[in-house]
Amino acid sequence: MRAVIQRVSSASVTVDSNVVSSISNGLMCLIGIGDDDTAKDSEYIVNKILNLKVFDDPETGAMWKKSVKDIEGEILCVSQFTLMAKTIKGAKPDFHKAMTGELSRPFYASLLESMGRAYVPSRIKDGQFGAMMSVSLTNEGPVTLTIDSRKFEYTPVAETSAKKKSIEANGTETPIGN
Template sequence: MKAVIQRVKNSSVEVDGEKISVIDKGIMALIGICIDDTEEDIDKLVKKIINLKLFQDEQERFWKKSVKDLDYDILCVSQFTLYAVTKKGTKPDFHLAMKTEDANKFYNKFLDKLRQAYKPEKIKDGKFGAMMNVFLVNEGPVTIIIDTKV
């Protein structure tokens, strides 16, 4: 699995002109699922997302607090394009991304485990497979790329 994690002041997802998810301070995570991902990858990514120290502490020291420590929100958006292969030519190839039906089940399992590991009401998501508009105010900016295979 891959994730692009962004520390945000706020973020939202819109589908067909309607806001379907909104968070305040926290993390916006683009989630990519590979054809050979397993439940072990889910567990690694869940642990990393909720415990990654991206925030300041009370003394304003950087990299001291996690989203979990501060009771912040998490917005996840499925993003198969994280597995684009661009070695040949100019057209991206997505053969490494898990197929839609399997990826949908896998993504929902990821969200379930994330909600179990943190607070269900703090976890928001987009709409799997939909064309979405994702809005965010990246704080810092802080953007971290996670690959469970590396």
């Protein structure tokens, strides 16, 4: 799964000349779902969107100190299968690694629900899945980050806690389960 995350002062999605969603201060997120993505990929992307420190602290002026949750900002998500394109061969993008619309619609809806459970549902906005959309935004900074769930090593919380306890008890790292 891939995401393009942009810090914005405003963003909106228009379909057929009608604004279907808009936000003020927060994040504009384009989400690309791969044909082999799982709930772990979704969890990783949701966690990054909600917790990345991309906002400045207004009290101290310190940069990169606040997350969208910290500033109580809004999030506008747009499903965008083109993020999964391969462009290595030829001039035409290859979208074979993107999850089909039939499968990605419920997967994307689940991602939005997870994000709402972890934050404030009314602050999570959405484009219109499968529609031809016009996306407008004012990027602040500009700050634009790309995240790929397959370019990380997933470590479950329980495994991390067990590893930490092992190091504390033994002074060295021992494999989990030994």
